[in-house]
Amino acid sequence: MDSTWSMGARSECAFPAGDQYDRALIEPLFSSTQNLKWSTKKWMSINAPRTAVQEYVVFIEKEPGTDKVKRMSRRSQCGEITKPKTDTEPDPVADTSTAAHLSRLLSTNEPPEGPILDYIQHVVSKTTVRLTALDQNISDLRAQLQQLEAERSLLSDSLQRSTTIMSPLNATRALAKIAQSPWVLGHICSRWREIALSTRSLWSLFYIASATDNSNLYTPLPMIKAQIQRARTLKVHFLGSEAGDSAPQVERFDLVSKHSERWEELSIQLTSTLVPRLTALQGRLPLLRKLWAQWDNDDSEEGVESIDCFGSAPSLVDAGFVSESRFIPVLLPLHQLTVYRVDCPWEEHQKALRAAPNLIEARIGVAFGDNPWPNPGETVVDMLRLRRLFVTGVNLLRILRAPALVGIGIDMTPGGEVSRELDAFFTRSSCTPRRLCFAGAPEANAVAEALNKHPFISSCMLVFDHTTPPSSTVFAALMTMFARADTAPHLDEICIGSHEPFDIDYTLLLEMLEARRNADRPLREATVLMSGWDPDPAIVTGLHALKGAGLDLSVAAVNFNRLRSWTYASPNFGLV
Numbered sequence: 001m002d003s004t005w006s007m008g009a010r011s012e013c014a015f016p017a018g019d020q021y022d023r024a025l026i027e028p029l030f031s032s033t034q035n036l037k038w039s040t041k042k043w044m045s046i047n048a049p050r051t052a053v054q055e056y057v058v059f060i061e062k063e064p065g066t067d068k069v070k071r072m073s074r075r076s077q078c079g080e081i082t083k084p085k086t087d088t089e090p091d092p093v094a095d096t097s098t099a100a101h102l103s104r105l106l107s108t109n110e111p112p113e114g115p116i117l118d119y120i121q122h123v124v125s126k127t128t129v130r131l132t133a134l135d136q137n138i139s140d141l142r143a144q145l146q147q148l149e150a151e152r153s154l155l156s157d158s159l160q161r162s163t164t165i166m167s168p169l170n171a172t173r174a175l176a177k178i179a180q181s182p183w184v185l186g187h188i189c190s191r192w193r194e195i196a197l198s199t200r201s202l203w204s205l206f207y208i209a210s211a212t213d214n215s216n217l218y219t220p221l222p223m224i225k226a227q228i229q230r231a232r233t234l235k236v237h238f239l240g241s242e243a244g245d246s247a248p249q250v251e252r253f254d255l256v257s258k259h260s261e262r263w264e265e266l267s268i269q270l271t272s273t274l275v276p277r278l279t280a281l282q283g284r285l286p287l288l289r290k291l292w293a294q295w296d297n298d299d300s301e302e303g304v305e306s307i308d309c310f311g312s313a314p315s316l317v318d319a320g321f322v323s324e325s326r327f328i329p330v331l332l333p334l335h336q337l338t339v340y341r342v343d344c345p346w347e348e349h350q351k352a353l354r355a356a357p358n359l360i361e362a363r364i365g366v367a368f369g370d371n372p373w374p375n376p377g378e379t380v381v382d383m384l385r386l387r388r389l390f391v392t393g394v395n396l397l398r399i400l401r402a403p404a405l406v407g408i409g410i411d412m413t414p415g416g417e418v419s420r421e422l423d424a425f426f427t428r429s430s431c432t433p434r435r436l437c438f439a440g441a442p443e444a445n446a447v448a449e450a451l452n453k454h455p456f457i458s459s460c461m462l463v464f465d466h467t468t469p470p471s472s473t474v475f476a477a478l479m480t481m482f483a484r485a486d487t488a489p490h491l492d493e494i495c496i497g498s499h500e501p502f503d504i505d506y507t508l509l510l511e512m513l514e515a516r517r518n519a520d521r522p523l524r525e526a527t528v529l530m531s532g533w534d535p536d537p538a539i540v541t542g543l544h545a546l547k548g549a550g551l552d553l554s555v556a557a558v559n560f561n562r563l564r565s566w567t568y569a570s571p572n573f574g575l576v
Helices: 096-106 114-166 172-178 190-198 221-230 246-257 275-279 346-354 394-399 418-429 444-453 472-483 506-517 537-548 560-566
Strands: 043-047 056-062 068-076 205-209 234-239 263-270 290-295 318-321 339-344 361-366 388-391 407-412 435-440 459-464 493-498 525-530 552-557
Touching: 096 114, 205 221, 205 246, 221 246, 234 246, 246 275, 263 275, 339 346, 346 361, 388 394, 394 407, 394 418, 407 418, 418 444, 435 444, 444 459, 444 472, 459 560, 472 506, 493 506, 493 560, 506 525, 506 537, 537 552
Parallel strands: 205 234, 234 263, 263 290, 290 318, 318 339, 339 361, 361 388, 388 407, 407 435, 435 459, 459 493, 493 525, 525 552
Antiparallel strands: 043 056, 056 068
């Protein structure tokens, strides 16, 4: 073979790519070829015998899957590994005089000139190229890491669901879904009772409702005490009532309040007798993470100016409240909140939102104020981390900026300029959310205009709330609109829900789903959660056919918690 090469000052050498491997080209490197060790890995190492000065290791890089040598190098055993030379490596310092010159320049203000200047410029150029390449490699690896982490998260969730299906007795969540109360599990069989007693997380949820006409219907105190002993942390959902006997309510609230340092969640409907007991818990809520507070009626608010006990809760990150007849402020640690669900005057919202830079989810309801909407020219509120937003009036969007938004919902009112306000908000925020929810009284023309103007929206939700159930005419207009091929062809998902029953045209609903599924860009997912859901057998057959054809279809009577999640409302535990 005619390949030739020689050792340089860098103690490395290289074969031209494609040459056949030939050990005769390696052996002349060393003064002796005894005891040379060879391997057949992609990188081959040859341990030379110790010479008078040092021992060498030669690295040979081979073409994948062949015996062809691509590159090789060598190093001293007592030195660092010398990587194969690349075009982006800076030249090393050539001699002692150059090194001394560089050292002197670094310690003085003397400018470099002549050959040393050329040398420095050469090194800078080579180093810059190499750094650029390294930065690109790092960026590529980070992107790959993000993809791997996302895939791992999906696989982890899938594994958890599969494990739950195969071994429901060993899964706390599965048991909790089977029976809300762990007491019920204990009556199934001895094995289930054993599992329930040994699983402390099953006992965390306390749902204490007030009986308005019979104090004997309250949860017995011994049961509450036993559950407190068995639970590790407490998730308290307390439904107070002005109409019920206050004594058993106070007795039960006082019992769970003795363990407020273990509260992790609190959802409470306040009464006049519960307010002073709640405010006395200031400084005693170290673990509280989630809060929802509301009032039973106007009488419950009498004499109350504010509730201040939550302002010092160090773990509180998810908080919301709503007043009944007038705004009663609830002091919150705004700087640490990530979830904010509040109904109050706009002026209060503006102060709160500016003090809450870490919000990820917000439901902004405007109520009670003399000036319900932002004034023209007000300074924009930046919500830089916000991912999910619901507003009770589209006008609120005029004063907000949310560049990281992925989901948005609005409570529609007749005649509102929905499309124009959304367009201005999306432009100001430079955001492209994929999820858009219309709640209240969605109008077909306004919905179509908003969706057609913003093709980045792939998921649309319609929620008819309990105050504005749609007429058959409104529902028919929406179904007819969505069935047209020119209405938001980019949608992958459509969800429809109603809190209250109304006259549903099931035929139009089925025809709309069939039209979307058979479109050029087929609908992938649909959810229908309707109160009073009662289709005839022919409709059910048609829906099953769609599901069999590949549509991810979920149809059921209303699931209030799931429906409330579409508008980023608080979960419903008997509270509004």
